[in-house]
Amino acid sequence: MIAANHQSSESVSQAFVTPRVAYMMSRFPKITETFILYEMLAAEEAGARVEVFPLRREKTKKMHPEAVDFVDRAHFLPLMSLEIVRDNLRMLLTHPLLWLGTFWTVVRANIGCRRFLVGALVVFPTCVTLARRMRQLKIDHIHAHFASHPAAAAWIIHQFSGIPYSFVAHGSDLHRDRHMLSEKVRDAAFVVAISNYNRQTILNDTGEQNSDKVKVIHCGVNPADFRPVQPSATAMSSGLLHVLCIGTLHEVKGQTYLIDAVKTVTENGVQMKLHLVGDGPDQQMLERQVAEAGLTDVVVFEGRRDRHEIIQLLQAADILVTPSVPTANGRREGIPVVLMEGMASAVPVISSRLSGIPELVQHEVNGLLTEPGDTAAIAAALQRLCEDADLRRRFGAAGQKTVEDHFCLDAGVRKVLSHICGGEAPMNYHHSVQYAPTAASPKSHVLEEVTL
Structure with missing residues (x-):
């Protein structure tokens, strides 16, 4: 049994240095979730051994080139198979109280949220098999x-x-619904909030007794990947200002308010192009809005782009706008990583005073903030930046320094791995699998008994 093996002090030390970490996410490879992909790459570069366990395989024809290797070795499982049925029957027969108790907690904690309840019940059988596989792979941490x-x-x-x-709490995953959050936080070794705003939301919901467990670790980027080019080398710098808005074409991203703002600014005589990068459920609606506003020569729908194409677009851009808004069903962004990418590229930014965004964008210091959905304010901020090249340069330089100092990917990954290797576990945690040669708990014997 893994936990019962008496490891030498050298092997225990090695487990701390090179933990085997199972990364889990809803879908992979999802082109809009670059922050997960590049975090895994940074974790491997820092010495961790990364195994990828997506809940679903994303059906896509376009992915970031760096994702190919992870896709090739990812542990994709169907929602049901003979293996999954066999694992669940064995667990139910040999440890009925554990299986039934876990199942009941999932049901009880998610009653009241159909989306969470159905989702948890659908993945429950698969998780039993994933637990066995992770033990066989000697995973140290999920x-x-x-x-x-x-x-x-x-x-x-x-x-x-x-x-x-x-687990990491980002945006809509935390703010849209918080069923079962108390159980998730209670049993976690630690919880990562990507902003102080998210941390306080978690503590308000689960209690201040979790304050030591909930860590603020910002998502980040590698600033060296986003070095700006000189304006003289930019194909777009010909008097026509180019404004970028990058993200899924969805209500929560607020593109509809930006289009209305662009109409106002162009009517005021500013020459510009708005590049909407991405696709999504609102594309046809936004295309109709552009046509009805007479902006077909001003607004360009760029479609999906991979990270390297995004870098090129940012290097040639004059302004980046992320006009995020909360939606009627509770969706809201955390801190859009594309803001960090734009600021790292020394592109001046306009964003919303929402969630954790003010922790990155400081109004009148390294960018401009408006109230969510305030078209007039977005238009005023956009016109101001369009008409003031010195302000664009000042905000661009300040934003670049902010990212370098506080939103660096490598620093964030080191913090996560430090918590993983440092045993940041609840006081009542005693299922030591790899980190220390302690006796196995009853629960840690379960899958070994089932799979013999």
């Missing part, structure tokens, strides 16, 4: 991105395997 379905899956796997887990 790190789930998103406080919704991936965190629930990590919690279920933890119940059957004893492997410690953590």
